Amino acid sequence: MKQVYFLGRKAIAIISGIGRALILLISALAHVPNPKKGFPLLLNQLYAVGVLSLVIIIVSGTFIGMVLALQGYTILVGYGAEASLGPMVALSLIRELGPVIAALLFAGRAGSALTAEIGLMKATEQLSSLEMMAVDPLRRIIAPRFWAGLISLPLLTAMFSAVGILGAHLVGVDWLGVDSGTFWSVMQGQVDFEKDIVNSIIKSIVFAFVITWIAVFKGYDCDPTSEGISKATTATVVQSSLWVLSLDFILTALMFSN
Amino acid sequence: MHLLLKRGLQNYNMSEILVDIRNMTFKREERVIYNDISLSIPKGKVTAIMGPSGIGKTTLLRLIGGQLKPESGNIFFDGKDIPRLSRNALYETRKRMSMLFQSGALFSEMSVYDNIAFPIREHTNLPENLIEKMVLMKLEAVGLRGARGLRPSELSGGMARRAALARSIALDPELILYDEPFAGQDPISMGVIVRLIRSLNDALGLTSVVVSHDVPEVMGIADYIYIIAEQKIIGQGTPEQIAEQTSPLVRQFVNGESDGPVPFHYKAAPYREELIRKTVFTNNRRG
Ligand SMILES: Nc1ncnc2c1ncn2[C@@H]1O[C@H](COP(=O)(O)OP(=O)(O)O)[C@@H](O)[C@H]1O
Ligand SMILES: [Mg+2]
Numbered sequence: 001m002k003q004v005y006f007l008g009r010k011a012i013a014i015i016s017g018i019g020r021a022l023i024l025l026i027s028a029l030a031h032v033p034n035p036k037k038g039f040p041l042l043l044n045q046l047y048a049v050g051v052l053s054l055v056i057i058i059v060s061g062t063f064i065g066m067v068l069a070l071q072g073y074t075i076l077v078g079y080g081a082e083a084s085l086g087p088m089v090a091l092s093l094i095r096e097l098g099p100v101i102a103a104l105l106f107a108g109r110a111g112s113a114l115t116a117e118i119g120l121m122k123a124t125e126q127l128s129s130l131e132m133m134a135v136d137p138l139r140r141i142i143a144p145r146f147w148a149g150l151i152s153l154p155l156l157t158a159m160f161s162a163v164g165i166l167g168a169h170l171v172g173v174d175w176l177g178v179d180s181g182t183f184w185s186v187m188q189g190q191v192d193f194e195k196d197i198v199n200s201i202i203k204s205i206v207f208a209f210v211i212t213w214i215a216v217f218k219g220y221d222c223d224p225t226s227e228g229i230s231k232a233t234t235a236t237v238v239q240s241s242l243w244v245l246s247l248d249f250i251l252t253a254l255m256f257s258n
Numbered sequence: 259m260h261l262l263l264k265r266g267l268q269n270y271n272m273s274e275i276l277v278d279i280r281n282m283t284f285k286r287e288e289r290v291i292y293n294d295i296s297l298s299i300p301k302g303k304v305t306a307i308m309g310p311s312g313i314g315k316t317t318l319l320r321l322i323g324g325q326l327k328p329e330s331g332n333i334f335f336d337g338k339d340i341p342r343l344s345r346n347a348l349y350e351t352r353k354r355m356s357m358l359f360q361s362g363a364l365f366s367e368m369s370v371y372d373n374i375a376f377p378i379r380e381h382t383n384l385p386e387n388l389i390e391k392m393v394l395m396k397l398e399a400v401g402l403r404g405a406r407g408l409r410p411s412e413l414s415g416g417m418a419r420r421a422a423l424a425r426s427i428a429l430d431p432e433l434i435l436y437d438e439p440f441a442g443q444d445p446i447s448m449g450v451i452v453r454l455i456r457s458l459n460d461a462l463g464l465t466s467v468v469v470s471h472d473v474p475e476v477m478g479i480a481d482y483i484y485i486i487a488e489q490k491i492i493g494q495g496t497p498e499q500i501a502e503q504t505s506p507l508v509r510q511f512v513n514g515e516s517d518g519p520v521p522f523h524y525k526a527a528p529y530r531e532e533l534i535r536k537t538v539f540t541n542n543r544r545g
Binding site: 037124125126128129131132133134135136 | 320323349350353355356357359360361363364365366376377380381
């Protein structure tokens with residue numbers, strides 16, 4: 001009996017959480033922003049969310065590309081197929097590793113920061129104080145952060161894949177001696193714009209939406225205490241990572257199955 | 259003397275009411291915070307709301323500001339029923355009031371100057387040189403003109419509260435709600451804040467609501483006092499009337515007696531019994 005009660009309460013908590021998250025998103029976005037005031041806010045957030053994530057994205061992308069080239073080369077060279085190193089690296093990065101790893105890094109770097117920042121603003125009554133100043137915190141605080149996340153991650157994903165390919169070029173061509181012309185031309189032949197690049201962009205937009213939504217909601221909804229903020233920050237990283245990985249499987253199945 | 263007092267009170271009742279709370283009940287989940295409470299805030303005066311911690315004073319200010327909705331009853335601000343306003347009407351009404359939060363709630367990423375300019379920039383299209391004049395005027399009023407370039411984290415507690423006060427009067431509101439303005443202040447900044455509240459009220463023709471549990475400061479500053487306990491108003495009147503009241507509840511609060519009608523101890527089993535039973539209790543916990 002106790003377990004049933006517990007399960008019931010858990011279910012209600014989850015459903016009402018989803019409801020609150022939906023209301024948050026709708027009230028934050030369902031209005032036309034004043035471009036003169038909204039644009040500087042968006043620029044600020046693009047800097048905080050996007051530009052400040054550049055270092056980790058570029059460094060990680062480079063290393064992942066280098067490792068892919070190293071591993072790929074040792075396998076491919078056994079079949080005399082090292083000419084396929086270019087497309088192998090490019091397809092792995094563009095289809096899967098780029099969107100997924102960039103999203104996971106983004107959740108850890110930008111998502112957690114968003115949650116902590118908004119949670120702290122709540123705990124120090126800054127959000128309440130905005131409301132009392134007749135400034136809607138959903139529009140002033142949440143909306144620009146949400147848009148900034150939605151714009152940043154697809155761009156970061158593209159950069160991740162691009163520097164990954166450059167890293168692979170460095171290892172495969174400059175160190176291991178694959179022919180540079182072959183590396184590029186076979187890659188160009190094998191990567192399909194619509195199937196690979198557009199799908200990669202779609203994935204990154206979906207991930208950006210989910211991560212940023214979770215991050216701003218967790219911050220806005222947290223218990224306004226130090227413990228509540230730390231819990232919310234952890235929840236942002238854990239939940240967005242799980243969503244990214246499971247959505248990636250679903251999207252891949254939809255995009256590449258036929 | 260008695261007659262004089264009575265006439266004074268009549269005049270008092272005749273003066274205009276800015277905030278009128280009628281038969282308001284508010285609950286947090288199952289817990290009743292206010293049970294059918296009614297009170298009026300007269301225009302142009304300093305009204306104090308006193309009561310022990312955790313009784314719901316901050317909650318009352320949030321109810322007036324429309325951040326919380328009562329279970330039942332009305333909260334009129336200048337004739338408008340706050341809980342029943344549409345979102346846009348509520349935001350329009352909030353431009354006429356202002357709240358000084360307990361923590362100050364300054365925006366941590368902005369300088370003091372930008373904090374005070376914030377509401378002006380949000381709600382008006384004034385040119386920057388005019389905004390500067392307004393901000394400096396408000397800063398001068400709270401004695402912080404020299405601190406305009408500092409960040410909130412560089413301010414002392416008393417300075418932060420004064421900066422927040424400057425921000426809350428930036429757009430000349432009609433009503434200003436102070437949440438525990440004296441809490442955690444050293445005696446000097448306490449004195450400064452007491453004088454500021456009074457002088458702003460009189461100079462700008464504001465209506466002030468001061469929520470506090472600091473009895474002497476409130477008695478010195480308020481025109482009218484409500485004392486809240488046990489979900490209701492247990493006493494009200496001018497400071498002189500409060501000082502003369504004989505109700506044991508009011509006496510306990512005003513004199514700061516630890517025990518009285520409001521018990522010092524949270525409801526518990528008798529102490530002796532508990533001491534004997536303690537081992538059993540801990541064992542129960544573990545088992
Ligand atoms: N967000 C909240 N959720 C649930 N209960 C709350 C919340 N905020 C305050 N309370 C409870 O409501 C009561 C009144 O709080 P408050 O208005 O802050 O009291 P005061 O300002 O008089 O100290 C307190 O007992 C507090 O525990
Ligand atoms: Mg309080």
